[in-house]
Amino acid sequence: MTTTDVSWDAGFQELLTSVLPRITVPLDPALDLKAIGLDSMATIELLVRLEDQYDVEIPEDRLTAATFATPGALWAVLAAQRGAVRA
Secondary structure (H helix, E strand, O other): OOOOOOOOOHHHHHHHHHHOOOOOOOOOOOOOOHHHOOOHHHHHHHHHHHHHHHOOOOOHHHOOOOOOOOHHHHHHHHHHHHHHHHO
């Protein structure tokens, strides 16, 4: 999956817009999240809420700036974890 080829669910978009109110809808997969306010505190809040909402645990080695750089990158990691949980 590339950052331009995403098909996230509405819950993902709603969660991002609740944590980062400066996001506009429709959500651009290549949007620079840091540029619109994703700081360290917001990253932690986003991580906790994503793990709770999707009942997954994102591995420590995936907790990188690259994972949280764009909605597309974040969804790719989340989708991979969701797939791993179902397998």
